[in-house]
Amino acid sequence: xxxxxxxVICPFCGTLCDDIEVTVSDDGKKLLEVANACVIGTEKxxxxxxxxxxxxxxxxxxxxxxxxxxxxxxxxxxxxxxxxAKKPLMYGWSSxxxxxxxxGNEIAEIAKACCDNTAAxxxxxxxxxxxxIGLPTCTLGEIKNRADRIIxxxxxxxxxxxxxxxxxxIFPRGFFTGKGQxxxxxxxxxxxxTDTARMADVHLxxxxxxxxxxxxxLRVAFKGEWLPDVxxxxxxxxxxxxxxxxxxxxxxxxxxxxxxxxxxxKNHNIDIAIAVTKDLNEYTKFSIMPMRGHYNVxxxxxxxxxxxxxxxxxxxxxxxxxxxxxxxxxxxxxxRGEVDMMFxxxxxxxxxxxxxxxxxxxxxxxxxxxPHITPTSGVSKLHVPVAFNGVECGGNCYRMDNVPIDxxxxxxxxxGMMTDLDFLTMVxxxxxxxxxxx
Amino acid sequence: xxxxxxxxxxxxRTIQQGVAIESGxxxxxxxxxxxxxxxxxxxxxxxxxxxxxxxxxxSDYGSVVVKAVEATQxxxxxxxxxxxxxxxxxxxxxxxxxxxxxxxxxxxxxxxxAINEPVLLGVELVQRQCGVKVG
Numbered sequence: 001x002x003x004x005x006x007x008v009i010c011p012f013c014g015t016l017c018d019d020i021e022v023t024v025s026d027d028g029k030k031l032l033e034v035a036n037a038c039v040i041g042t043e044k045x046x047x048x049x050x051x052x053x054x055x056x057x058x059x060x061x062x063x064x065x066x067x068x069x070x071x072x073x074x075x076x077x078x079x080x081x082x083x084x085a086k087k088p089l090m091y092g093w094s095s096x097x098x099x100x101x102x103x104g105n106e107i108a109e110i111a112k113a114c115c116d117n118t119a120a121x122x123x124x125x126x127x128x129x130x131x132x133i134g135l136p137t138c139t140l141g142e143i144k145n146r147a148d149r150i151i152x153x154x155x156x157x158x159x160x161x162x163x164x165x166x167x168x169x170i171f172p173r174g175f176f177t178g179k180g181q182x183x184x185x186x187x188x189x190x191x192x193x194t195d196t197a198r199m200a201d202v203h204l205x206x207x208x209x210x211x212x213x214x215x216x217x218l219r220v221a222f223k224g225e226w227l228p229d230v231x232x233x234x235x236x237x238x239x240x241x242x243x244x245x246x247x248x249x250x251x252x253x254x255x256x257x258x259x260x261x262x263x264x265x266k267n268h269n270i271d272i273a274i275a276v277t278k279d280l281n282e283y284t285k286f287s288i289m290p291m292r293g294h295y296n297v298x299x300x301x302x303x304x305x306x307x308x309x310x311x312x313x314x315x316x317x318x319x320x321x322x323x324x325x326x327x328x329x330x331x332x333x334x335x336r337g338e339v340d341m342m343f344x345x346x347x348x349x350x351x352x353x354x355x356x357x358x359x360x361x362x363x364x365x366x367x368x369x370x371p372h373i374t375p376t377s378g379v380s381k382l383h384v385p386v387a388f389n390g391v392e393c394g395g396n397c398y399r400m401d402n403v404p405i406d407x408x409x410x411x412x413x414x415x416g417m418m419t420d421l422d423f424l425t426m427v428x429x430x431x432x433x434x435x436x437x438x
Numbered sequence: 439x440x441x442x443x444x445x446x447x448x449x450x451r452t453i454q455q456g457v458a459i460e461s462g463x464x465x466x467x468x469x470x471x472x473x474x475x476x477x478x479x480x481x482x483x484x485x486x487x488x489x490x491x492x493x494x495x496x497s498d499y500g501s502v503v504v505k506a507v508e509a510t511q512x513x514x515x516x517x518x519x520x521x522x523x524x525x526x527x528x529x530x531x532x533x534x535x536x537x538x539x540x541x542x543x544x545x546x547x548x549x550x551x552a553i554n555e556p557v558l559l560g561v562e563l564v565q566r567q568c569g570v571k572v573g
Contacts, residue, residue, distance in 0.1 A: 012456070012460070039453065039456075039457055040453065040456035040457050040460055043456075043457045043460040043461050044460040047460050047461055047462065050462070052462075060573075061573065063571070063573045064570070064571035064572045064573035065572075065573025066573070116538075120538050120539065121539065121540065121542070124537065124538045124539050125537050125538075125539045128537060156450065156451065156511075158453070159451055159452050159453040159455075159456070160450075160451040160453075160456070162453060162456075191448070191514060191517055192448075192509075192511045192512065192514045192517065192519065193511055193512060193513060193514070194511045195511060197511075208446055208448060208517055208543065208544055209446075209543070209544045258450055258451075258542070258543070259450070259543065261539065262539060262540075262541065262542040262543045263448075263541070263543040263544050264541060264544055266535065266537045266539055266541075267537055293451075312538070313538050325534075325536065325537050325538035326534060326535075326536025326537060326538060327536075329534065329537075329538025329539075330538070331532065331534055331538060331539075331540055332534055332536075332538060335532060348459075348463070350524070350564050351459075351463060351523050351524045351527070351560065351564070352522065352523070352527065353527060353540075354499065354527050354530055354531070354532035354540045355499070355500050355524075355527055355528045355532075355564075355567050355568075356499065356500075356532045357532060357540075358524075358527070358564060358567070358568055359567070359568050359569075361568075362568035362569070362570050372459075372462065372463060373462065373463065373464040373561065374463045374464075374561070375463060375524050375560055375561050375563075375564035375565075377561075378464075378561040378562075378564055378565050378570065378572075379564060379565060379568050379570050
């Protein structure tokens with residue numbers, strides 16, 4: 001006999017779909033089928049069942065080969081490395097739950113570490129812009145029920161958040177959007193004709209890196225002032241058409257992604273996108289929301305913010321929290337060679353940092369806590385496999401609209417395997433002893 | 439003789455990349471999904487390469503061998519796309535301009551045909567670039 005668990009949360013992207021159905025064996029040890037999830041979410045659930053998983057911590061030896069060790073030895077190594085280091089960097093946190101993040105922050109405080117989450121390569125610049133001018137935002141539920149103008153700026157949800165459009169933004173029939181897709185107009189701004197752009201009513205194929213100019217042109221167009229014939233590769237008439245479409249809605253939303261946060265103008269792109277939202281509120285109701293990637297990167301920002309006062313790039317080396325992106329941010333610290341111990345959890349900087357930063361990781365003592373084999377584990381000295389959060393253990397997570405949702409455990413982890421929280425607690429106890437902290 | 443060409447490189451997620459990272463970054467499927475460069479047909483023609491040819495991509499920040507494929511979300515002449523991953527990150531600009539964020543989108547790169555050079559697996563690529571001794 002099998003049993004089906006309903007209303008499971010998908011721990012892949014910031015959409016945190018909460019309608020997944022998972023079929024497990026009667027003893028709860030095998031996960032058999034996944035329904036309702038997108039192809040990526042399904043793969044995440046099913047990969048937990050793969051037979052080639054690393055199930056015990058392993059340490060790299062002199063000759064480069066791995067040696068299997070116990071969790072106790074792994075915790076000893078980690079605590080000693082953190083205690084010894086002058087400027088450890090504790091990076092990641094976005095694929096683990098808030099409870100583990102909180103214990104991680106306690107460790108960081110004792111070890112006087114720099115802490116950063118994957119916003120560093122994702123929406124870090126958004127956070128800077130939000131601190132500059134604020135964020136008029138809303139929840140995904142409001143969008144489902146009210147929004148009739150949807151703008152996707154520099155993001156491609158058809159690929160990166162596969163169920164976003166069907167659950168919240170384009171297709172669902174909400175309270176005031178009873179005709180679903182028919183009651184909404186969709187604008188996509190992207191230098192490529194992406195699969196999302198193909199669905200749009202208006203696609204503005206902006207010249208790559210010219211988003212700031214186009215956003216500025218929209219502000220001019222709202223006021224009906226003079227525009228050059230072409231701005232950022234888009235003819236003025238098309239900009240005016242998009243501006244009129246935005247103004248004519250009852251409730252609009254700008255979703256934005258890596259296209260604006262990672263291109264050259266960075267936080268200034270977001271500044272002006274927020275200013276566009278503010279301008280639009282003179283004509284109708286408009287909101288703006290970052291499309292967060294990892295399922296709990298938002299939660300990591302929240303936990304950092306309520307424990308240290310800043311959402312990422314936190315430097316505790318002086319015994320109190322400092323925040324200065326460019327100085328205290330992971331990639332800059334690594335590039336300058338300041339980090340003497342790298343602690344990675346719930347993320348893969350080896351694959352997602354520029355190679356110059358990864359080289360710096362490979363040079364120092366390093367611990368990688370991750371259920372998968374990744375480029376980060378490939379360059380780390382110690383690899384600690386853990387249970388999959390949201391599959392093999394529960395815990396609190398934040399959706400991209402800052403709504404906290406409790407993930408659910410649906411299947412038992414392989415025998416003897418620890419969770420992030422258990423392992424971090426072990427490290428914390430040992431570090432306290434080493435540092436003589438109460 | 440085919441000449442190298444210069445294009446503007448961007449990087450980002452694809453659904454194939456998402457599936458590949460969840461099914462195992464040590465596997466060949468990760469290379470199939472992310473060890474590629476999506477190029478506009480006009481740029482492939484300019485380079486003088488058939489689609490599915492291995493090419494060497496070089497920037498001021500490094501170089502990497504990937505397979506050139508025809509753009510799936512085009513047309514975008516002059517712009518090339520490598521899905522997010524270690525192949526893209528071997529060549530993207532690491533300048534953060536004091537924001538903490540590297541410039542993952544908008545790196546000028548040179549592309550040349552490298553028909554005899556292999557595209558490495560993800561973990562192997564990073565280990566080689568970092569000089570990690572593997573037993």
